[in-house]
Every structure is written in C-alpha cells, then in structure tokens.
Amino acid sequence: MAVTGRSERDLAATLTDAGFVRVAPRADGDSIAAAGLLLRALAARSTPFQARVVPLTDDLPADATVPIGFPEEFAPDDRPASAAAADLVRELDCEPDPGLALAGCLLGGDPEAAGVDLDRRSGVGIPTADLADGLAHSTLFHADFSGDETAVGAHLAELADDDRAVASLAALDAVGSEAASDRAATAIERALRPHATPEGPFETAEGLADVLDCLARDAPGVALALAMGHDTRLEALDAWRTHATAAHDAIRGADTGRYDGLFVARINEGPVATVARLLRDFRSPEPVVLVVADDEAGAAGFDGVGEAMAEAGVAVDGMGGGTPSRGVARFDCPPEAFLEAFRGAMA
Known part of the structure; x- marks a missing residue:
C-alpha cells in the first residue's frame, strides 16, 4: 500500500x-x-x-x-x-x-x-565546462544561437571568456529578439548566476536541472541513475544534447497560431513538452502553449495543464496527463481534433 x-x-x-x-x-x-x-x-x-x-x-x-x-x-x-x-x-x-x-x-x-546553501557564481547555468557546448544545448532558454554550437563559438570568440559577458550574451539574445515574449526577461533569470556544484556530476545545479528535465521523458532510466549518483554523466550529456538540438530546431520550424489565451505550435517532430515550455517562457504572447505533432502533444502553462491534457486525451480516445504547469498526450486522430479537445478542456 x-x-x-x-x-x-x-x-x-x-x-x-x-x-x-x-x-x-x-x-x-x-x-x-x-x-x-x-x-x-x-x-x-x-x-x-x-x-x-x-x-x-x-x-x-x-x-x-x-x-x-x-x-x-x-x-x-x-x-x-x-x-x-x-x-x-x-x-x-x-x-x-x-x-x-x-x-x-x-x-x-x-x-x-x-533548504541548502550553495555558492553562486557569475555566468550561465550549464552542465559542461565547455561554454559553446553548454550554451548551444541549454534548454533553460531559447536564443537565436540555440542548437548551433558553431554560432555560439563565433559569439564567444569576441568575449574573452568573461563569465559576465557570457551571461549578457545569453540574456540579450534570449530577451532582445523581436519574437521574445514579455515573460522572457523573467524566465532567463533562472539560467543566470548559477549555483556551483564542484562535488556534483556537472558544473552547476542549474545544469543538472536542465539535464534531468530533458532526460525525464527521453531517457528516464538514465535520469534516475544520474539522480541516484551513478556514473552516467557521458550518456546523460549525449542524450541532453540530442534532446536540446531537436527542441530548438522544432521551435524554428514550427507553424504557429494564436487563440484567445492559447498559443499553438504545429511541429513535425521533436520533444513536445520541452518545446512547449520554451515557447511559453520565451516566445508565446499567451499564457498557455500547446505543441502538436502527428500523434503526440505537449502543453505548458501555469495551472490546470495536466488535467486538461488528460481530459483532452480521453475525449479523442487517447491518453494524457501531467502536472499543473506541464502535460503530454498521445492520440490516434487528426492533430486538429486534439487541439479542439484541448481548447474545450481548458475553457
């Protein structure tokens, strides 16, 4: 029991x-x-x-x-x-x-x-010591250079390895884009001035959080092993890079639409839950985001999202669920049918 x-x-x-x-x-x-x-x-x-x-x-x-x-x-x-x-x-x-x-x-x-006290340092919360790798693959934010390690390297070549300048680069690129949402300025804060974890598997607690979040759905066994303290660092980082690249690529290729209180993105493939969270935090003008692929969807908002995904899943003979702020669903119907079911569940 x-x-x-x-x-x-x-x-x-x-x-x-x-x-x-x-x-x-x-x-x-x-x-x-x-x-x-x-x-x-x-x-x-x-x-x-x-x-x-x-x-x-x-x-x-x-x-x-x-x-x-x-x-x-x-x-x-x-x-x-x-x-x-x-x-x-x-x-x-x-x-x-x-x-x-x-x-x-x-x-x-x-x-x-x-309830813990860890030292903070300047810079960005990434899991790797390699700045180009960490910035390109972070899913703590979405910037113009996200997913493109070469583009990040070109920016870094002008910064003389200065942590504060690196933080400014990430913040200005994520928040300063014409497509950035009003929430971007607040959302980027969780990536800045990270908590150092010299005894942990990664450079920062924020970097560990990013890796765990990405692996929770793609490689949950690896995520759990990492959380248990097993030596899965390299495997975890590989899965994190793959997940992050797919998420940022999906955002750039998404077809988007806006409804009253809902921002919808149609993608061909990608980690729908992560794409939804990034769009909610950095691109969406609406408080709730639904990302729809051919047979799955992810949603992000601030309350009631998981329940709405479960209700919408049932409505189309699929399945869904999640937390108050995030959810996922799987279905075997036209994506437009699931969209309408979700809109009805959120109403």
Whole structure:
C-alpha cells in the first residue's frame, strides 16, 4: 500500500521499518530528483528498494510504496517534490545531496524550498565546462544561437571568456529578439548566476536541472541513475544534447497560431513538452502553449495543464496527463481534433 499524504516524520518511521520499498517517480525532473534523494538515503541505510519512472500519461502504480509527483500524494502542500524528499531524507538521519535537492526544487519552481546553501557564481547555468557546448544545448532558454554550437563559438570568440559577458550574451539574445515574449526577461533569470556544484556530476545545479528535465521523458532510466549518483554523466550529456538540438530546431520550424489565451505550435517532430515550455517562457504572447505533432502533444502553462491534457486525451480516445504547469498526450486522430479537445478542456 502506498504511504502518502503523511508528514515526512510519519513516512520516515514507516520506511525505517520497511523490508522493501517501491519508489515510483513520475517522468518529470523534480520527481526524478526527489526519487534520487530518497533512494540514496535508502541505499545508505541498506534498505532494499525498487524504482521505476512512471510516464506522465500513466496512473499511480498500485504497488508503489512511495509514489512521487502524483497529485495529493507525496507533496500535497504544493512544495516541490524534491523539497519534501530532502526533509524526508533528514528524518531518515541522512543528508540530502545539496546540488540534487536544489536542481529538483529549481524544476519544481521554488529553489528556496531546497533548504541548502550553495555558492553562486557569475555566468550561465550549464552542465559542461565547455561554454559553446553548454550554451548551444541549454534548454533553460531559447536564443537565436540555440542548437548551433558553431554560432555560439563565433559569439564567444569576441568575449574573452568573461563569465559576465557570457551571461549578457545569453540574456540579450534570449530577451532582445523581436519574437521574445514579455515573460522572457523573467524566465532567463533562472539560467543566470548559477549555483556551483564542484562535488556534483556537472558544473552547476542549474545544469543538472536542465539535464534531468530533458532526460525525464527521453531517457528516464538514465535520469534516475544520474539522480541516484551513478556514473552516467557521458550518456546523460549525449542524450541532453540530442534532446536540446531537436527542441530548438522544432521551435524554428514550427507553424504557429494564436487563440484567445492559447498559443499553438504545429511541429513535425521533436520533444513536445520541452518545446512547449520554451515557447511559453520565451516566445508565446499567451499564457498557455500547446505543441502538436502527428500523434503526440505537449502543453505548458501555469495551472490546470495536466488535467486538461488528460481530459483532452480521453475525449479523442487517447491518453494524457501531467502536472499543473506541464502535460503530454498521445492520440490516434487528426492533430486538429486534439487541439479542439484541448481548447474545450481548458475553457
């Protein structure tokens, strides 16, 4: 039976006596980071466990001891799942990894909830020491040079490796474009003045958050292994680069339309959820974005998105789901039919 809707202290008491724990995070970066924090503590306590990432379109597993990322379950007070996991780990007399806790809370929208203190530095929050690589493949923002390492290199050649100048480059390019949305100036802030993680797998907590978010749907097993502390750095970075390039390319090739309160982008292929988030934050004049491909869709907004994707999926005999701010769906109908179903669900 799942142990949910309880305080971290009560849950810690249950896990302390558990002979076997099944952890089931949803396929989003915050939930996977939270699972990693808990699984590290269980391993340190020699508690046997099994972990499986659950797609956003799937229901809560009946056999999950600790389901993470499901509404009203692991963190019913609307905190990031990673914040709840960090408190739970402390109740288990372990210390949460600060970089992982912060990365998860960044993805959960409340970095202060991590309860950790990491030094900040100037520059941009990327996972690699190679600036051209990191800037070109970051999905913390979308700029004219995004996805094009050669173009980034040309810009960097004029900056003398100055972190502040690099941050200015990213900010001005992401915010200064004629196509930039009003939200771009706020959204770019989470990529700037990153938290250094010298003991972590990547250069910054923001870089780790970016990688986890990209891998949550494309390579959830690699994402979970990374969050657990296994040496999957190179594999994770390869998957991150592939995901990011596809997302930025899809944005440039999208056919877009605007409805009352909804911005729609039609793409041939690409990571629909990431494309939707980037469009919401950096390009959309509307608060909700729907990205539609031939048989799948991704959406990003600020409230009710996952529920709307689930409702729209059911309406077209498909499936959907997600979090309040992001969602995905799969369907076997004309994309226009799903668009209309989603519009109806959001109305």
